[in-house]
Amino acid sequence: MATKMEELASEPAWTPVKLRAPQRSGLEERFAATDPTLELSRHPLVARILKNRKFQFLLILPNQIVFWTVISIGLAGTVDPGLNFGTAITWYVWFCLVFVMMVVVGRAWCAMCPFGGFAEWVQRRALFRRTQKALGLGLKFPEPLARFGFVLPVASFLILTWIEEFFNIAGPGTPAYTSWMVVGIVSAALLFFLVFERRTFCRYVCPLTTLIGTVGSVGSVAGFRTRDRDVCLSCKTKDCMRGSEDGYGCPWYTWPGSADSNLYCGLCSECYKSCPEGNVGLFLQKPLTSVIAPRRRRIDVAWGIALLWGLVLYQQFNATSAFAPVDNWLNSTLHFPHYPDPVDYLGFIAIGASIVAAVSWAVGRGFASRAVGFVRTGHFLDRSSRFRAFFAPVAYGLIPVVGADYFARQLPKFLQSAPRVVPAIEHIFGFSSTKSSLYSFSLMTNGWIVVTQVAVVLLGTAAAAWATWKIAGRELVPVSRNAIGVRVATVTFALACGAAAAFLYVLMHAAD
Numbered sequence: 001m002a003t004k005m006e007e008l009a010s011e012p013a014w015t016p017v018k019l020r021a022p023q024r025s026g027l028e029e030r031f032a033a034t035d036p037t038l039e040l041s042r043h044p045l046v047a048r049i050l051k052n053r054k055f056q057f058l059l060i061l062p063n064q065i066v067f068w069t070v071i072s073i074g075l076a077g078t079v080d081p082g083l084n085f086g087t088a089i090t091w092y093v094w095f096c097l098v099f100v101m102m103v104v105v106g107r108a109w110c111a112m113c114p115f116g117g118f119a120e121w122v123q124r125r126a127l128f129r130r131t132q133k134a135l136g137l138g139l140k141f142p143e144p145l146a147r148f149g150f151v152l153p154v155a156s157f158l159i160l161t162w163i164e165e166f167f168n169i170a171g172p173g174t175p176a177y178t179s180w181m182v183v184g185i186v187s188a189a190l191l192f193f194l195v196f197e198r199r200t201f202c203r204y205v206c207p208l209t210t211l212i213g214t215v216g217s218v219g220s221v222a223g224f225r226t227r228d229r230d231v232c233l234s235c236k237t238k239d240c241m242r243g244s245e246d247g248y249g250c251p252w253y254t255w256p257g258s259a260d261s262n263l264y265c266g267l268c269s270e271c272y273k274s275c276p277e278g279n280v281g282l283f284l285q286k287p288l289t290s291v292i293a294p295r296r297r298r299i300d301v302a303w304g305i306a307l308l309w310g311l312v313l314y315q316q317f318n319a320t321s322a323f324a325p326v327d328n329w330l331n332s333t334l335h336f337p338h339y340p341d342p343v344d345y346l347g348f349i350a351i352g353a354s355i356v357a358a359v360s361w362a363v364g365r366g367f368a369s370r371a372v373g374f375v376r377t378g379h380f381l382d383r384s385s386r387f388r389a390f391f392a393p394v395a396y397g398l399i400p401v402v403g404a405d406y407f408a409r410q411l412p413k414f415l416q417s418a419p420r421v422v423p424a425i426e427h428i429f430g431f432s433s434t435k436s437s438l439y440s441f442s443l444m445t446n447g448w449i450v451v452t453q454v455a456v457v458l459l460g461t462a463a464a465a466w467a468t469w470k471i472a473g474r475e476l477v478p479v480s481r482n483a484i485g486v487r488v489a490t491v492t493f494a495l496a497c498g499a500a501a502a503f504l505y506v507l508m509h510a511a512d
């Protein structure tokens with residue numbers, strides 16, 4: 001009987017293609033490009049800090065204090081959002097800093113996040129001790145929902161952003177709204193932590209997780225990885241996943257033995273503490289490694305990136321003068337009270353995501369080898385998987401420009417208003433007012449803010465073009481008829497995305 005490969009090879013090919021057997025397999029070859037070599041935890045001081053059970057607690061504690069202060073002052077403090085510490089710190093500083101952490105480090109914010117941190121303390125019934133019995137039901141997240149991967153958290157991010165826009169929370173508007181939003185997030189986190197096991201909320205639901213995970217893959221911290229994958233293969237205990245006396249099993253369901261990016265490492269250090277072989281370390285990597293190098297591209301991540309791209313384009317467009325008439329017309333037609341109309345909100349996002357999908361489809365249709373066969377990665381490429389084979393690499397390549405676009409969106413609030421945090425702090429103690437010189441002090445003029453935004457986007461665009469060139473060379477060229485054509489087409493798309501974002505920033509005139 002003919003083997004599958006022979007059957008496929010005998011199918012008529014529209015253009016000749018050389019069938020190649022998969023290249024050398026094995027751990028070394030599979031992970032060579034993703035395995036970082038620079039280990040931070042080789043330094044004795046770093047190793048001691050990471051082994052200490054108070055490591056993550058001490059990261060979370062200061063944020064926990066700020067977080068409860070934000071809630072209290074948002075509810076009880078002044079109604080002036082520029083002078084209220086809750087709104088000032090959240091919208092003028094915090095969101096921007098989270099983006100800096102993502103781009104430079106990865107999931108640094110997740111390591112110190114008060115939402116997940118607070119819920120985890122309750123779930124574990126401890127601030128930092130290793131307890132053996134968790135509070136709550138400890139259920140597994142339903143498999144059909146888990147299959148949505150990064151798409152489910154994008155849906156919760158879209159809902160949260162729509163609510164935020166509808167009530168003008170991040171404007172910033174009424175300070176109490178900011179408090180209620182934060183209370184809503186931590187309540188949802190607590191509920192999930194008490195119903196489901198580990199950090200199900202962080203992995204499958206948190207509105208921020210897709211954004212932090214994808215944009216964070218640009219960062220230079222590879223996360224906690226295994227030192228020798230062969231040791232993991234023969235390891236009998238798998239304590240990094242199951243937990244030991246010294247540490248919890250990975251709260252993020254990530255096995256260091258197979259991790260090839262920093263996407264799902266919450267930098268909690270539990271695997272470092274629990275591995276009995278001392279086979280886990282904290283590693284650094286070159287920027288963009290977790291975007292370019294992984295061989296396993298996930299379709300849920302690709303859709304997550306495409307939808308996030310649609311959202312940021314919507315936010316940019318709604319800051320231009322062309323947007324209001326569209327939204328007003330839709331609201332009067334659909335009898336919706338005010339901005340943002342859900343139809344144009346979801347419509348824009350869908351269009352943005354569809355453009356990424358449509359371009360991927362068109363590139364696949366235009367360049368894919370029409371013969372069927374083994375490709376260099378050892379996967380089959382047939383017509384039904386053609387879209388997936390092109391969509392995932394194209395979407396991953398856009399991560400740097402999508403990340404840069406979100407970061408540039410935060411700049412006006414930071415550069416125009418961050419100094420207000422000082423009078424807002426003074427106001428807690430009964431000093432200061434809107435007459436403080438820092439209340440109306442901007443770090444930059446609007447003209448320079450636009451220049452900075454465009455520069456940030458262009459930097460992201462250059463990184464996206466580079467990432468796309470590398471990804472296309474490794475993953476699309478082997479399945480394409482025209483090696484140069486497929487690279488040029490995908491890189492041109494990345495450049496066009498960046499050009500569109502930069503152009504919108506010019507039109508926005510530093511509007512936030």
Ligand code: SF4
Nearest residue numbers: 110113116202206209
């Ligand atoms: S995924 Fe969300 S809740 Fe979990 S640590 Fe990260 S930001 Fe916090």
Ligand code: SF4
Nearest residue numbers: 232235239240275279
């Ligand atoms: S416990 Fe250590 S050696 Fe065993 S699988 Fe986990 S990281 Fe590998």
Ligand code: SF4
Nearest residue numbers: 250265266268269271
């Ligand atoms: S246990 Fe290890 S792999 Fe899992 S999130 Fe924590 S640091 Fe990352």
